[in-house]
Amino acid sequence: MQLTGAEIIWESLLREGVDVLFGYPGGAILPTYDALSKYPQIHHVLVRHEQNAAHMADGYARASGKVGVCMVTSGPGATNLTTGLATAMMDSSGIVAITGQVPTKAIGSDAFQETDVTGVTLPVTKHNYLVSRVEDLAQTIHEAFHIARTGRPGPVLIDVPRDLQNARTEFVYPTTPVRLPGYRPKPSGSPEQIRRAAALINAAKQPVVLAGHGITISGAQDELLEFVEKTGIPVSTTLLGISSIAESHPLCLGMMGMHGEAYTNLAIQDSDLVFAIGMRFDDRVTGNLAKYLPHADVIHVDIDAAEIGKNVPTDIGIVGDAKAVLQQILPLVEPGERSDWLNKINEWRNEVRARDIIHQEFPDDILLAPHVMHELWRVTGGAVLVTTDVGQHQMWEAQYFRHDRRNQLITSGGLGTMGFALPACMGAKFAQPNEEIWCVVGDGGIQMSIPELATLVQENLDVKIAIINNGFLGMVRQWQELMYDRRYIATPLLQPDFVKLAEAYGIMGMRVTRQTELAPAITRARAHRGPVLIDFRVEEDTNVFPMVGPGRALHDMIRRPLHLVATEAAQ
Amino acid sequence: MKHTLVALVENKPGVLNRVASLFRRRNFNIVSLAVGETETPEVSRMTIVVDASRTNAALVEQNLLKLVNVIAVQDVTDEPVVARDLALIKVKANRETRSEIMQFVDIYRAKIVDVSAESLIVEVTGPEAKLQTLLDLLRPFGILEMVRTGRVALVRGSGAYAGNGHRRNGNGEEARTPVPGADGREGV
Numbered sequence: 158m159q160l161t162g163a164e165i166i167w168e169s170l171l172r173e174g175v176d177v178l179f180g181y182p183g184g185a186i187l188p189t190y191d192a193l194s195k196y197p198q199i200h201h202v203l204v205r206h207e208q209n210a211a212h213m214a215d216g217y218a219r220a221s222g223k224v225g226v227c228m229v230t231s232g233p234g235a236t237n238l239t240t241g242l243a244t245a246m247m248d249s250s251g252i253v254a255i256t257g258q259v260p261t262k263a264i265g266s267d268a269f270q271e272t273d274v275t276g277v278t279l280p281v282t283k284h285n286y287l288v289s290r291v292e293d294l295a296q297t298i299h300e301a302f303h304i305a306r307t308g309r310p311g312p313v314l315i316d317v318p319r320d321l322q323n324a325r326t327e328f329v330y331p332t333t334p335v336r337l338p339g340y341r342p343k344p345s346g347s348p349e350q351i352r353r354a355a356a357l358i359n360a361a362k363q364p365v366v367l368a369g370h371g372i373t374i375s376g377a378q379d380e381l382l383e384f385v386e387k388t389g390i391p392v393s394t395t396l397l398g399i400s401s402i403a404e405s406h407p408l409c410l411g412m413m414g415m416h417g418e419a420y421t422n423l424a425i426q427d428s429d430l431v432f433a434i435g436m437r438f439d440d441r442v443t444g445n446l447a448k449y450l451p452h453a454d455v456i457h458v459d460i461d462a463a464e465i466g467k468n469v470p471t472d473i474g475i476v477g478d479a480k481a482v483l484q485q486i487l488p489l490v491e492p493g494e495r496s497d498w499l500n501k502i503n504e505w506r507n508e509v510r511a512r513d514i515i516h517q518e519f520p521d522d523i524l525l526a527p528h529v530m531h532e533l534w535r536v537t538g539g540a541v542l543v544t545t546d547v548g549q550h551q552m553w554e555a556q557y558f559r560h561d562r563r564n565q566l567i568t569s570g571g572l573g574t575m576g577f578a579l580p581a582c583m584g585a586k587f588a589q590p591n592e593e594i595w596c597v598v599g600d601g602g603i604q605m606s607i608p609e610l611a612t613l614v615q616e617n618l619d620v621k622i623a624i625i626n627n628g629f630l631g632m633v634r635q636w637q638e639l640m641y642d643r644r645y646i647a648t649p650l651l652q653p654d655f656v657k658l659a660e661a662y663g664i665m666g667m668r669v670t671r672q673t674e675l676a677p678a679i680t681r682a683r684a685h686r687g688p689v690l691i692d693f694r695v696e697e698d699t700n701v702f703p704m705v706g707p708g709r710a711l712h713d714m715i716r717r718p719l720h721l722v723a724t725e726a727a728q
Numbered sequence: 729m730k731h732t733l734v735a736l737v738e739n740k741p742g743v744l745n746r747v748a749s750l751f752r753r754r755n756f757n758i759v760s761l762a763v764g765e766t767e768t769p770e771v772s773r774m775t776i777v778v779d780a781s782r783t784n785a786a787l788v789e790q791n792l793l794k795l796v797n798v799i800a801v802q803d804v805t806d807e808p809v810v811a812r813d814l815a816l817i818k819v820k821a822n823r824e825t826r827s828e829i830m831q832f833v834d835i836y837r838a839k840i841v842d843v844s845a846e847s848l849i850v851e852v853t854g855p856e857a858k859l860q861t862l863l864d865l866l867r868p869f870g871i872l873e874m875v876r877t878g879r880v881a882l883v884r885g886s887g888a889y890a891g892n893g894h895r896r897n898g899n900g901e902e903a904r905t906p907v908p909g910a911d912g913r914e915g916v
């Protein structure tokens with residue numbers, strides 16, 4: 158069958174199972190857009206800014222476990238993608254981006270809307286291609302999907318010059334599995350290393366498991382739970398590891414790191430063995446490396462060999478898929494008697510409970526972000542998928558929403574990209590149309606992606622947006638308060654009237670200023686079919702605690718004061 | 729200590745850029761990088777010398793393997809290898825000094841490949857140490873210009889790159905790779 162390059166792109170996407178993609182047209186990709194008229198099975202979502210096309214593809218990928226796809230034009234369209242690609246790269250999210258490029262003959266001539274897109278995106282993609290012959294197009298797309306989804310997933314970009322989109326060739330989609338000489342992800346761990354690891358685990362007196370995003374990506378939640386219950390070893394998660402194990406599980410210590418609970422960080426620092434799976438010892442979870450894990454041996458499991466030993470010296474490195482490695486090690490580990498260890502952790506945990514904001518009484522008109530997160534969790538019964546943006550609200554969501562279901566939180570962890578939550582929640586809605594999805598976002602972050610409210614309405618997506626409105630770029634203000642002598646430079650933030658704004662877009666808008674209004678508003682939003690935006694007016698100058706200051710050891714935290722908010726709010 | 733890595737890469741446009749870009753963005757300190765064809769036209773061979781006191785060679789190796797176009801990487805530092813560097817050295821020479829220079833050239837089994845009234849071009853091949861001593865000897869005469877290829881290396885014996893010695897993608901198991909100086913905990 159002779160097809161044009163444009164048709165080959167759509168035929169190939171269909172064969173990769175694509176039924177929705179996110180994009181924005183322009184001259185260099187126009188032949189491909191034109192051919193879309195012949196493929197009504199594929200739904201194209203017109204975003205309002207290309208960065209959000211990548212975030213939506215990313216949200217779609219994380220919520221579905223499938224590859225997300227985005228498509229944009231050359232030059233500015235492609236450069237607008239880069240933040241989205243970098244976000245997906247840092248968080249190992251498998252997306253494929255197709256970019257139009259100026260015609261082959263014009264490449265290198267600084268033609269209108271020409272950018273060296275493979276050059277620009279090289280460091281922020283897992284791999285990228287500039288297609289030079291229309292005959293290579295189908296094979297390239299086949300490879301791109303394979304690379305995006307396997308091993309450590311990541312974004313793959315395909316740059317297609319316009320002339321190739323019009324050129325014709327015989328279309329045969331490759332049916333054989335992709336075989337690339339330099340790309341063979343290793344599925345399982347070396348039995349010898351696994352045996353040594355099991356011996357260390359069985360001998361450990363104060364071990365902890367550190368679970369990362371790799372658990373969710375490889376679908377190893379059952380194995381993790383089985384491991385934890387069989388050995389009785391407590392587990393802490395990274396931000397992206399959240400919801401790889403139910404947070405109500407007695408052996409789940411919750412999130413570790415800069416804003417992890419004190420008992421969690423203390424347990425990690427006091428441990429004699431760390432069994433890290435599918436996480437990469439980011440500086441936000443280790444604190445000062447020189448003071449990290451003073452007593453612990455380290456077993457590190459990762460599909461990416463280059464992560465092992467990158468930040469933390471490793472005693473046993475195991476390269477392999479988290480699920481496979483856990484399956485391998487499960488028969489070799491034994492139940493351990495570690496009640497002293499667990500009692501010690503529980504003592505710390507009880508002490509932390511006393512400081513919990515939720516257990517303190519405040520006047521009704523003192524609305525705190527933790528109240529919002531707690532009520533959102535309580536009213537929904539936790540049965541929702543949440544996307545968060547970046548900042549204080551992101552940490553409060555991690556701390557105060559109890560994630561008991563799998564793959565329940567989608568957030569930009571590695572890159573910390575503001576403006577991620579709204580497009581990510583829209584992508585997730587396409588992946589999980591029957592899920593209730595909440596976008597939790599700051600008043601700063603929402604203003605980075607606000608044009609997508611139009612996309613939301615155009616696509617008639619039933620998602621709920623919770624703006625945690627504190628009048629500041631809150632997390633930056635927090636740093637200014639604690640480290641820059643309260644000089645609030647460039648952090649006070651003027652916002653539009655979010656309720657009116659929502660209404661301007663045709664979205665139901667609400668405002669909440671008191672604790673007692675929380676549950677009714679959330680309930681109303683849930684009952685409404687269609688998008689809802691709630692402007693939660695929270696106290697302006699509260700801080701996320703605990704906090705491990707930059708350069709501090711993980712156990713050296715600014716604790717949540719016993720009466721933090723009462724005193725702060727009084728000021 | 730210097731580590732020598734040999735990488736076999738797909739002979740495609742842009743692969744050198746991918747490798748160079750990797751070194752830049754990971755802040756790897758590379759002493760030299762030599763690229764050339766191999767016995768297989770689809771495959772190029774890179775010889776990379778890493779200053780292991782500043783950059784963890786195992787991390788360089790693992791990161792190279794992550795590149796889709798990199799087929800295999802081997803750290804040949806502890807292997808019996810034939811390693812060579814080639815230098816062309818243009819050195820000032822006049823009637824009085826020329827014969828003295830030629831004596832050094834002879835001793836080091838180097839070659840004179842160009843002669844002019846005021847200079848000579850010396851071609852020398854060998855391990856870096858040999859090149860370095862010859863350079864030191866020639867320096868007092870005045871070195872006008874110099875170029876070196878960087879190290880290239882082959883493992884001795886009949887094994888070829890497809891042999892078992894090569895660490896292929898994903899086999900990072902034995903990587904016990906403390907990052908020197910990163911956190912004061914040297915070694916494990």
Ligand SMILES: Cc1ncc(C[n+]2csc(CCOP(=O)(O)OP(=O)(O)O)c2C)c(N)n1
Nearest residue numbers: 548549550573575599600601602630631632
């Ligand atoms: C694109 C981008 N720019 C800047 C930052 C730095 N930054 C991190 S948190 C933050 C403040 C976010 O403010 P807001 O969205 O209001 O959320 P809050 O912290 O108040 O919950 C900023 C500016 C970032 N993470 N991403």
